[in-house]
Amino acid sequence: MTYAGFLLLFLLLPLAILVAILRKRLLNRRYLTVISVLTLVALLYMAPWDHFAAIWGLWSWTNDHTWGVRWWSIPPEEYLFCVLEALLAITLTYAVVTKKDIRSDLNIANSTKPYNSPVPMKDEKVDREVKS
Secondary structure (H helix, E strand, O other): OOHHHHHHHHHHHHHHHHHHHHHHHHOOHHHHHHHHHHHHHHHHHHHHHHHHHHHOOOOOOOOOOOOOOOEOOEOHHHHHHHHHHHHHHHHHHHHHHOOOOHHHHOOOOOOOOOOOOOOOOOOOOOOOOOOO
């Protein structure tokens, strides 16, 4: 498997699914600010670390599994890995922290309730008799 294939299968595909499910929640300033800042921090931390690891011979990437291009001794796939990994982790964390009913994210109607269910559905008024 190539590095690009790995990125597509294990990072881009899960990220795309998560973004499709959470698209409404992700379109706000807080999320966009957090994702921009943290992704930039991840890149600024990763680039020098990977560069030194590559020039010291600690890490290497074969041209057979990468695009064969190097930026600062690092293949572009490694930069993409850093960005996609950060995006996936931040988006997943944001989804958990701002957790709400998943049905509203998936646009599934929740108007039906089980037959004779004593538990009211979301936004359903409950008529209660007051006994004196």
